[in-house]
Amino acid sequence: MGRHSSLQVGAKKMMGVRWGYSLYALPALALAAALLTSGALTPTLSIHTYAHGKPVNARVQVFALLPPGAGGSIVEVWSGTSSNGVAEVPLQALRGVAMQWAEEGVGNGGVGIEVITTYANASTEWYGMRFTTYEPNAVISEAGNPMIWMAAAIRGRWRVDVEASNSLQINQIEALKGVTTSTSTPTPPAPPFCSWAVDWSWQSPETYIPLIWAEDGDGNAFLGVLYSFALGSQSVSISFSASAAVPTGSAKTPISFQIIGTSLADTTSSSNVTYFGANNPSLAAMYTRGTVGVAELELWCSFDGGLTWLPTGEYVNESYVQSSDFEVYPSSAVGASYLSQALNELSKYYTLSPVPFDEVSLTHSGQGYEYTFYNLQRYSPFAFSASIPVGAIALAVASAAGVDMPVTALIAAGLVSTIRESTTTIAVNVVSLGTENYPAFGDVLMAQLPISYAYDGHSFYPPLAGVYVEPFGHYSSGTHAWVGPGGVVVDPTCMPPNDWSGSVSVFVGSSPLMVPGGPVVVTVAGPFGYSASYSYSMPPHEPLSVALPLPHMEGTYNVTVSYGPYATPQGTMHYGPSSASTKVSVVLTPCH
Secondary structure: OOOOHHHOOOOOOOOOOOOOOOOOOOOOHHHHHHHHHHOOOOOEEEEEEEEOOEEOOOEEEEEEEOOOOOOOOEEEEEEEEOEOOEEEEEOHHHHHHHHHHHHOOOOOOOEEEEEEEEEEOOOEEEEEEEEEEEOHHHHHHHHHOHHHHHHHHHHOOOEEEEEEOEEEEOHHHHHHHOOOOOOOOOOOOOHHHEEEEEEEEEEOOOEEEEEEEEEEOOOOOOEEEEEEEEEEOOOOOOEEEEEEEEEOOOOOOOEEEEEEEEEOOOOOOEEEEEEEEOOOOOEEEEEEEEEEEEEEEEEEEOOOOOOOOEEEEEEEEEEEEEEOOOOOEEHHHHOOHHHHHHHHHHHOOOOOEEEEEEEEEEOOOOOOEEEEOHHHHHHOOOOOOEEEOHHHHHHHHHHHOOOOOOOOHHHHHOOOEEEOOOOOEEEEEEEEEEOOOOOEEEEEEEEEOOOOEEEOOEEEOOEEEEEEEEOOOOEEEOEEEEEEOOEEEEEEOOOOOOEEEEEEEEEEOOOOOEOOOOEEEEEEEOHHHOEEEEEEEOOOOOOEEEEEEOOOOOEEEEEEEEEOOEEOOOOOEEEOOEEEEEEEEEEEEOOO
C-alpha cells in the first residue's frame, strides 16, 4: 500500500482484546478473578469518537512513535471501529513499542502516540488527528498486571477524545467503482472502509534543535541575552510535539497545515544562557538535543465491503520532535551552525515575514527590555509559546546524511512543532536587551512563517521562536481583535446589578502575538435604547481585563471593542484598527 517501500517501517501489529469498561467501584476480588479468567479484564485506552459534535461509530487507528534507531519514526499498532462512539484499545497493543523505549532508558518518559479517527460515506471522508503521550513503564506494568490497572482505572480512566472535523473528497474512488454520489451526511457502517496507512517514515539521529534564537542587525547598540529554562515536578526523559500538512485534491493544492497536538512532559530543572550583540556573535540560539522525524500517511478506501482496497491519492505529511533529555545548550558552546542550516533550508521555500513587535528606547542607565515567550502561552487563546521549524531541520539533517526523503520539500519546510508546557512544567524562553552606551534605540521583530495553520478552531500564522533586533525603521501591520467571553449575567432583583467581566486581546496581523499598546473603546448596546462607552489603553503584549456595569434590565447586550489605530512612541511601528464583539445576556432573578 505504500509508494515508497524502501522507507517503509516494518513492524508486527499487536492486537488485543477489546473491552467496554463499565466498572467503577467493584468491591469483590472474586468478580475481578472471574474477569481475569474470562479475558475481559484487559487494560485499555478509551477512544471517544465524534463527528459534527456528536458521538459516532468511526474507524480508529493508533500509531506509536518509535525510539531513535528503530528505522523509522512511526508505526501503526492498533486499528478497529468504535461502538456507540467508543473504542477500547488494549494497552497490550503498545507493549512492544513501550519495551523498545524502556530498553533505550526512556521508561519513565512521556512518549508520543497519534490517534486518527475516520468517518466516511461514498464521497467524503471526515478525519480527526490527536496526539497524546504515555509512560512506557506504566504501559508495561499495567498491560502485564490487570489488577494494577483496575485500581488505576477506578480513580480515572485513560481517555482520549477525537473529533473528526476535517474533510477530504474521495470522488476518484467513485469514478473507479462507479459509485453514485450520496448526501454529505455520513451513513454508518461506512467508517471501516477508509483507513490510513504509513507510506514511509524517517527519523534523524540526535541533533541540536533550536528552542529560541536571535539575530542582531543593530551593530553595537545592544547587548542581548537569550535565556531558556524548564522546571518540572519529576524527572522524565522525553518530550514530544507534532504537526501535519494535508494537501487536498488531485492537484495537491491547497495545503492545509495543522498543529494537531502538542505535549511537553515534566522535566528536570534545566537552564542556560547565551549572549549576542555587542562584543558577541550577531546570531545566537538556545538548543535542546533530540531527534526529528517525518512520515507520510495515505488514505485507502474500499467500496466492496473490504475485499478490494484502493489508494485515494489523498495523504498527510507529519513532523515530530522528540527531546531525549530537555537539557538546554547555548550556541556559545555548540555553535550556531545547526540553526543556520535549518534557516537556510527554510529560506529556499519560504520568506520569513518579520512581525513588527515592539520599539525599544533605552535612554538612561538601569533601563532594559525583556520579552518572555511564556507570555504567549499565558495570554493567547491559541495556547502555545513558539514554534520550531522541524521540517526544515529534518531536510537539513537528511541532506547532510545523504537521505533523500520522498516528500515535497515545500511541504516539509512548512512543518513546524510547538513548545508547550504541561500542567506541572513551565518551559520559558526569554530575550532581553541592555546597553552600556546610552541612549540606544531599535526595533524588535519576531520571525513569522508565512503559512496559515489551523489549531483549536483558529487559523493563524505561528511565530517561530526567533527575534530580530534592527535599527529604527518604518513598519506597519494590521491587527485583529477579540473580546469575550459572552454568556449570562444573573442579577438578583434585590441586589445591585452585577458587572460583566471579560477580556480584550488585540493581535498583530494574523499572528498570536499581541500589540505593544494602543487605545481601546468598549461600547455596550442593550434593550430599550441602552448604550454606554468606555475608554482604555492596551497593556504591552497582554490582554486587557474589563469589568462593565450593566443595568437591571433583562435582555441581550452587544459588547463591541474598537482598537487603534496606534503608533509606537517614536513612530517606527504603526498598527491598524480592528474590532470585535460578543453578546451578553442579563437575567433577573427574584430574591427569596
